[in-house]
Amino acid sequence: MLPNIFKFGIAIYIIALKNSRNSQTKNMERLPDKTVERLSKYRRALFASMIEGKTHIFSHEIAKMFHITPVQVRRDIMLIGYSGSQSKGYYIKGLTELISNIIDTPEGIRAAVVGMGNLGRSIIGYFNGKRTKLTIVAAFDINPEKVDKEFVGVNCYQYDRLSEIIKKEKISVGVITVPAIAAVNVAENLIKAGVKGILNYAPKSLNVPSTVYLEEYDMITSLEKVAYFVKH
Amino acid sequence: MLPNIFKFGIAIYIIALKNSRNSQTKNMERLPDKTVERLSKYRRALFASMIEGKTHIFSHEIAKMFHITPVQVRRDIMLIGYSGSQSKGYYIKGLTELISNIIDTPEGIRAAVVGMGNLGRSIIGYFNGKRTKLTIVAAFDINPEKVDKEFVGVNCYQYDRLSEIIKKEKISVGVITVPAIAAVNVAENLIKAGVKGILNYAPKSLNVPSTVYLEEYDMITSLEKVAYFVKH
C-alpha cells in the first residue's frame, strides 16, 4: 500500500501528462513532416471520393490508397483533432475542411518558379487553375525568347527583375528549376528578395539560413536509386 | 568472479558478434535506402572535386556539401567497405570507382519514360548523354503529334507499342510522367511488359507486386508542404 503522499503525487502526474498530451495533439504548433505530406494527399483523395458521391470514409479505405496502415491514418487525423464515428468512419466534407484550414492560409500562399525549362513549365501546368490558396503567380528566366510570354496564365519575367517582382507580388515561396550551376545564385537572390520557403529541383544541394524552409528533390538520385534496387 | 564456463561463453559470444558485424558492413546484400541516395549524391560531388584537381577529400568536406554530419559520411563509406587515411582523408578516384561498382551494373540499366509532356522531356534532358550505365532508351506517348519524333536522342513511340519496345530494348525501369488518371493503367502495362522498377511522378499512388520496386514522388504535395512550413 502506498502512503497517501505518493497517491496524490501520482494523481497529479497523470493529470499533467493528460494535459500535455492533449495540448500536443490538439493545438500542435507544427505537425510532423510526414503527417503534413500525408494530409496533402488525403485531401486530394477525399475530394475525389466526394466527387464519386461518398459522404463518409473508413481509415482502411484511405490507407489502401496510399499503401500505409489504417493506424497511421487514424493517428494523423487524431493529431489534427478530428473525430470519426465507429459506425460510419470519417465525414469526408468535415475532414476535408479541417485539413484545408490547417494546410492553407486564409490569404493564400504565392509562389514563383525560377527557370522556365521543361521542369518549370511542368510544375506550372500541374498547379494552374487547380488551387485557390496556393498559386504560382510568376516565372523567371534569363533566356530573352522566353521572357514576357505567358504559359498557362503565368507570366515569365526577365531574371534580373526577380527581386522587384517578388516584393511587388508578395511571393513567399520559390521553386528552383534552373541547371545545377545556377542554383546557388538563384537561391541567394530569392532569399535576399524575401522568400521564406524554397523547393529546389536543381541537382545541387543548397545552404539556407534557418529562417528559410528548404525542401530538395533530385531526380537523378531517385532514378539511380530505383536502378540500384532493381539490380538487388 | 565469474566461473570459467561463463568467461568462455562470453568470449565466444563477442567473437560471433564481431563476425556478424563485419559481414553486415562489408558484404551487405542491400544497402539502406538513405545510404543509396547519398552515395549517388557523393559520386556526383566527387566527380566535381576531381575536375577541380583534388585527389583526396575529408568527410567533413563531403558533409558540408549536403548539410549532413561527417559521421554520416564516414558511416556510409564504412558500410561499403572503403577506408580513408587520417592524414589525407579519402582517395577520390578509388571511392568514386567503388561507388560506381555498387550503384551501376556492368551491363547497365535501361529505362523508359512514359508520357512525353514537360516533365518527361525534363527527365530525358537531365540524363541524356551524361551517364553510360543508366540510360533512357525510349519514350512513349498517346499523342500522334509527339510520336515518332526524337527528343535529345530518345525516340518517342506510340503508347500501344509499349510492351513490344520494352521487351525488344530490354528496358527494366519505367518512369511514369502521365496525368494521374492514366497512371494506374500505365503501371499495369509496364509491369506486364516486364519492368522491375517504377519511378512514379503522377499524383496518384500506385499498387505494385512485391517483385517490382516502386518509388513515388508528388510535386503537388511537396509544394504544399513547403507552403505549410512557411506559414508555421
Add this chain to the structure above:
DNA sequence: TAGATTGTTAATCGATTAACAATC
C-alpha cells in the same frame, strides 16, 4: 607531442506498427 581525422559503438530521436479498450 598536439591536433586532426578515421572507424566504431552506444545513445538518441522520430516515425511506424502492434495491440487493445472503448464504442457503435
Add this chain to the structure above:
DNA sequence: TAGATTGTTAATCGATTAACAATC
C-alpha cells in the same frame, strides 16, 4: 451479442548523432 471501427498507448524499427579510441 458479435463484428467492426475508432482512439490511444506501448513496443518496435530505422536512421541519426554523440562520443571516443585508434591512428596519422
